Amino acid sequence: MTPGSTNSQGRQLAALSAPAVLFTVAMIAFPVVYTIWLGFHAFSSTGEASFAGGANYAALVADGEFWNGLYVTFALYALSMVLQLVAGIYLAMLLFHSKRLSGLLRSLLISPFMMPPVVAGMMWLVILDPSLGAANYILVSLGLPASEWLASPTWVIPTIALIDTWQWAPYVALIVLGGLQSLPPSVYEAAQIDGASPFRIFRRITLPLLLPTIVTAAVLRSVDLLRFFDIIYITTQGGPGNASNTLNIYGFRVGFEFFNIGYASALMITLSAIVLAAVLVLNRLRNAVAW
Amino acid sequence: MLKNRSIPAVVLSVLLAGTATSAFAFDWKAHEGETVSFLANNNPWSQAVLSYKDEFTALTGINLRVDSYQEQQMRQRLVTVLNSGSDEIDVFMTLASREGQQFAASGWYADLSAYTQGSVAPEYDFAGVSPALVKAATFDGKLTSIPLNLEGPLLYYRTDIFEKCGLAKPASLDDVRAAAEKIKECDAGVTPFASRGLKPAIAYTFSNVLHNMGGTYIVDGKSALCAPAGQKAIAWYGDLMREYGPPGAANYSFYQISALYRSGRAAMAFESSNELRTIMEGGERLNDTDVIPLPAGEAGTVPTAIGWGLAISSRSARKDAAWYFVQWASSPEMQKRLALQGVASPRASVAAEEEYKAWIAEAPVRASWQAALGVLASDGSSEVGYPIIANPESRDYIGQAVQDVLLGQRSVEEACAAADSALDGLIARK
Numbered sequence: 001m002t003p004g005s006t007n008s009q010g011r012q013l014a015a016l017s018a019p020a021v022l023f024t025v026a027m028i029a030f031p032v033v034y035t036i037w038l039g040f041h042a043f044s045s046t047g048e049a050s051f052a053g054g055a056n057y058a059a060l061v062a063d064g065e066f067w068n069g070l071y072v073t074f075a076l077y078a079l080s081m082v083l084q085l086v087a088g089i090y091l092a093m094l095l096f097h098s099k100r101l102s103g104l105l106r107s108l109l110i111s112p113f114m115m116p117p118v119v120a121g122m123m124w125l126v127i128l129d130p131s132l133g134a135a136n137y138i139l140v141s142l143g144l145p146a147s148e149w150l151a152s153p154t155w156v157i158p159t160i161a162l163i164d165t166w167q168w169a170p171y172v173a174l175i176v177l178g179g180l181q182s183l184p185p186s187v188y189e190a191a192q193i194d195g196a197s198p199f200r201i202f203r204r205i206t207l208p209l210l211l212p213t214i215v216t217a218a219v220l221r222s223v224d225l226l227r228f229f230d231i232i233y234i235t236t237q238g239g240p241g242n243a244s245n246t247l248n249i250y251g252f253r254v255g256f257e258f259f260n261i262g263y264a265s266a267l268m269i270t271l272s273a274i275v276l277a278a279v280l281v282l283n284r285l286r287n288a289v290a291w
Numbered sequence: 292m293l294k295n296r297s298i299p300a301v302v303l304s305v306l307l308a309g310t311a312t313s314a315f316a317f318d319w320k321a322h323e324g325e326t327v328s329f330l331a332n333n334n335p336w337s338q339a340v341l342s343y344k345d346e347f348t349a350l351t352g353i354n355l356r357v358d359s360y361q362e363q364q365m366r367q368r369l370v371t372v373l374n375s376g377s378d379e380i381d382v383f384m385t386l387a388s389r390e391g392q393q394f395a396a397s398g399w400y401a402d403l404s405a406y407t408q409g410s411v412a413p414e415y416d417f418a419g420v421s422p423a424l425v426k427a428a429t430f431d432g433k434l435t436s437i438p439l440n441l442e443g444p445l446l447y448y449r450t451d452i453f454e455k456c457g458l459a460k461p462a463s464l465d466d467v468r469a470a471a472e473k474i475k476e477c478d479a480g481v482t483p484f485a486s487r488g489l490k491p492a493i494a495y496t497f498s499n500v501l502h503n504m505g506g507t508y509i510v511d512g513k514s515a516l517c518a519p520a521g522q523k524a525i526a527w528y529g530d531l532m533r534e535y536g537p538p539g540a541a542n543y544s545f546y547q548i549s550a551l552y553r554s555g556r557a558a559m560a561f562e563s564s565n566e567l568r569t570i571m572e573g574g575e576r577l578n579d580t581d582v583i584p585l586p587a588g589e590a591g592t593v594p595t596a597i598g599w600g601l602a603i604s605s606r607s608a609r610k611d612a613a614w615y616f617v618q619w620a621s622s623p624e625m626q627k628r629l630a631l632q633g634v635a636s637p638r639a640s641v642a643a644e645e646e647y648k649a650w651i652a653e654a655p656v657r658a659s660w661q662a663a664l665g666v667l668a669s670d671g672s673s674e675v676g677y678p679i680i681a682n683p684e685s686r687d688y689i690g691q692a693v694q695d696v697l698l699g700q701r702s703v704e705e706a707c708a709a710a711d712s713a714l715d716g717l718i719a720r721k
Contacts (some may be wrong), residue, residue: 130538153538
């Protein structure tokens with residue numbers, strides 16, 4: 001094949017794929033560009049847009065609810081991430097070492113994250129109802145004090161983090177399990193010959209070797225956790241008070257309940273920038289720990 | 292010749308001519324073959340009415356394309372479509388007390404006044420629709436929607452528990468509080484009082500308390516939650532829920548309240564008239580419950596009365612055909628059918644129907660429910676939250692003030708001052 005014919009083929013391929021590529025790029029770019037445009041505009045009660053410059057972004061800085069939303073978003077992110085990584089790694093180890101049960105256990109583990117979040121939210125809302133729910137019934141039966149769970153400003157974030165962990169820790173476990181299965185057995189054999197204890201093997205060999213896989217799981221969960229919406233909306237709508245009002249919930253309510261589209265767009269662009277920054281940082285971390 | 296006739300004869304002939312015109316000129320098949328799109332809130336009204344939609348198509352020849360969502364999702368889609376200027380939606384359900392001012396100011400509603408006066412079937416009887424609800428759906432002289440139901444919060448209470456604790460039917464807001472106190476001592480197994488505690492949902496029930504106390508949301512252009520009546524209302528509601536409400540009251544909305552009361556775990560529930568059917572499911576509460584409007588405060592009884600409405604989009608390219616659907620769905624016959632399924636009608640005439648009377652007579656609680664609805668229809672106020680364009684946002688600040696007191700996080704004075712400050716900003720916003 002001559003260089004000329006390769007170039008010709010390349011041009012043909014580019015021409016053939018251009019419509020699909022352009023359509024895909026437009027589908028991705030249009031909502032983002034439109035939201036950025038909305039964020040720089042104010043809307044009158046009759047829906048007329050006027051250029052507002054950076055007024056919506058300046059208002060964010062002065063808005064106490066924005067800072068509360070930022071705090072809630074990061075608190076929920078940090079707590080859920082830690083819980084899901086710890087539980088996910090533990091479950092993966094359990095599955096890895098209980099090979100006979102793994103088929104059944106894997107099927108059971110998949111079920112929570114196959115469940116639509118709205119269904120999961122409704123189910124936990126019923127279980128955690130302080131008066132009628134099973135959670136308090138069990139606590140009281142064991143002689144423990146009942147909790148207000150989602151209705152307590154103090155406990156609402158840990159409770160939502162636990163619900164999300166119930167749903168997504170198995171997902172982390174399956175990713176980590178894949179990583180565990182690809183680790184070189186020779187390293188373990190050498191460590192066992194040297195008489196290393198199981199805990200020491202886990203801490204000094206398994207965990208460092210698994211780090212790239214764990215960071216990959218963290219990246220995937222970060223995107224979801226920073227724009228966490230459905231379960232919170234179903235269970236608390238951001239309450240009690242504003243105790244679970246994440247930026248995503250706040251932005252949704254400002255846009256679709258209070259009809260302030262310009263300000264809501266500014267909130268969403270800010271949140272998107274945060275998600276993007278978090279993914280970039282974690283990607284760098286993943287490259288740094290790759291082996 | 293006109294001059295040879297008496298004036299009453301002329302008037303009579305004009306009236307008869309009008310009747311004859313609407314009786315004979317109206318043609319249900321005038322828009323045969325057209326398609327009308329309907330965006331519905333998936334609530335008991337739409338569920339019931341859509342079960343008859345084949346009858347509508349058979350009657351008119353109009354195809355009905357239905358998109359049905361839960362309330363918030365429906366509103367989200369509606370705002371997106373209307374904001375973009377699309378004619379995709381012809382008819383939609385709307386809550387005038389909540390978004391009426393906003394949507395009217397945005398020009399999203401078609402004016403239905405002319406339709407109700409001209410293009411109506413002889414049996415339609417628009418004059419029979421609750422004047423209070425028609426007024427609540429009228430903005431700047433334009434009729435924005437046709438009322439579909441009548442609803443408002445009512446006090447459901449357990450007659451057996453009241454009897455056991457030696458209590459009479461509460462006649463005032465003070466009586467409600469005194470009853471809650473007594474029940475707490477007398478029957479530790481039940482929650483004395485349950486009402487809405489979820490922040491965005493509080494305004495619906497709180498507004499009734501405020502109005503009974505003699506309060507109103509705006510005085511001289513300023514937010515008035517810190518006026519004496521406002522403070523009393525916040526204290527009454529917040530303290531009652533904190534001291535005698537269910538655990539986790541701050542997350543309570545209609546779902547939790549109905550479930551708690553139906554299960555026999557609450558002595559009083561202040562919840563929507565629409566919840567009667569849910570509360571009575573299973574029949575356990577059928578014979579031990581009475582339903583009354585919220586008892587009087589210093590200003591008497593001013594119940595909250597609102598209703599969903601059916602609106603036509605101003606962007607619709609098929610308004611005439613859309614009106615046929617609105618008319619069919621809000622007709623006396625359809626509203627009677629829905630009333631038999633527990634959807635309270637905005638037409639007083641439905642209560643006089645034999646079938647409906649027989650349904651009411653089946654259980655005493657239905658009779659008291661119907662009587663309470665009568666009070667809502669005659670004395671009700673549709674002011675739920677601030678009567679401003681930013682009404683939905685105002686409900687959030689009302690809810691926050693009440694929740695602050697309910698959770699014991701602020702005093703009444705601090706809570707109302709914070710809310711008034713934010714609400715003054717909303718009132719000033721154009």
